[in-house]
Amino acid sequence: MTALSGSRRIWLTGASSGIGLALARRLLTQGHRVALSARREAPLTELAGAGNNALVVPFDTTDTQAVARAAERIDDAFGGLDLALLNAGTCEYLNARHFDMPLVARVLDANLYGTLHCLDAALPLLRRARAANGRPLLAVTSSAAAYLPLPRAEAYGASKAALSHFMEALRIDLADEGIDVSVIHPGFVKSPLTDRNDFPMPLRISAEAAAQAILEGLERRRLDIHFPRRFTLALRLLGVLPPGLRFRLGRRLARPTDMESRP
Numbered sequence: 001m002t003a004l005s006g007s008r009r010i011w012l013t014g015a016s017s018g019i020g021l022a023l024a025r026r027l028l029t030q031g032h033r034v035a036l037s038a039r040r041e042a043p044l045t046e047l048a049g050a051g052n053n054a055l056v057v058p059f060d061t062t063d064t065q066a067v068a069r070a071a072e073r074i075d076d077a078f079g080g081l082d083l084a085l086l087n088a089g090t091c092e093y094l095n096a097r098h099f100d101m102p103l104v105a106r107v108l109d110a111n112l113y114g115t116l117h118c119l120d121a122a123l124p125l126l127r128r129a130r131a132a133n134g135r136p137l138l139a140v141t142s143s144a145a146a147y148l149p150l151p152r153a154e155a156y157g158a159s160k161a162a163l164s165h166f167m168e169a170l171r172i173d174l175a176d177e178g179i180d181v182s183v184i185h186p187g188f189v190k191s192p193l194t195d196r197n198d199f200p201m202p203l204r205i206s207a208e209a210a211a212q213a214i215l216e217g218l219e220r221r222r223l224d225i226h227f228p229r230r231f232t233l234a235l236r237l238l239g240v241l242p243p244g245l246r247f248r249l250g251r252r253l254a255r256p257t258d259m260e261s262r263p
């Protein structure tokens, strides 16, 4: 059975904008029961509309107690989960000459620990679906930035590389329990997150195209869902170059303005 056949019980985080919003629209239209999460309640309520297959569960992924309460509400309403799609995340770039530890902590908290708090809360619900002879799926949104260290992406790239590594290992350990794991590695996608970027974003695709690629990958329970493939395959290839070559490449990609601000 594919991951999204029939009507599934799904928890989607980061549903208030960008890729998550496009995913939520598709999943609700397909008739799944979807718990919609993000910090902002208003866009989630608007998204849920008048339909009866959405549950609005706003919270901050970095607040462990709020995450636990959210999972309890979802369990009460759905009685388990067939798919946990943990997509919430953020991006902030570092200027290494003005090392900003609060920025680093914010990015790691949201992208790594926030996702892992949700994963911790979702696992018992996925196990309940497993006990009822289902084959639940746990999916997280990492980034193609996990494939290659890039200038100014120390915190963002590290948060996503750690997440990808964690999930790939977890897939091995959850296999015996019958829980599948997918890791999503998008290239550039148009969203409020990338609208803030002031640098060229090669092969940037729409949030709707990203949602389509993610749902196709989830259907097939792919370990690594990456797109657009021309971009992600190139990054993966560059990621396995010797460190000296990766350094020279990184120096070419560093922006002249950042270099000028260096003492």
Ligand SMILES: NC(=O)c1ccc[n+]([C@@H]2O[C@H](COP(=O)([O-])OP(=O)(O)OC[C@H]3O[C@@H](n4cnc5c(N)ncnc54)[C@H](OP(=O)(O)O)[C@@H]3O)[C@@H](O)[C@H]2O)c1
Residues within 6 Å of the ligand: 013, 014, 015, 016, 017, 018, 019, 020, 037, 038, 039, 040, 041, 059, 060, 061, 062, 087, 088, 089, 090, 091, 110, 114, 141, 142, 143, 144, 185, 186, 187, 188, 189, 190, 191, 192, 193, 194
């Ligand atoms: N766009 C890209 O090019 C791209 C590329 C690679 C990976 N990604 C990843 O894709 C995911 C979605 O990004 P996007 O581009 O769609 O960005 P986005 O439009 O900024 O969406 C981010 C979502 O995460 C939620 N969120 C952020 N911090 C949260 C927190 N602490 N607690 C709860 N919810 C939180 C936001 O909702 P609230 O603000 O309402 O909380 C929003 O719904 C992220 O994990 C991002 O790193 C994006």
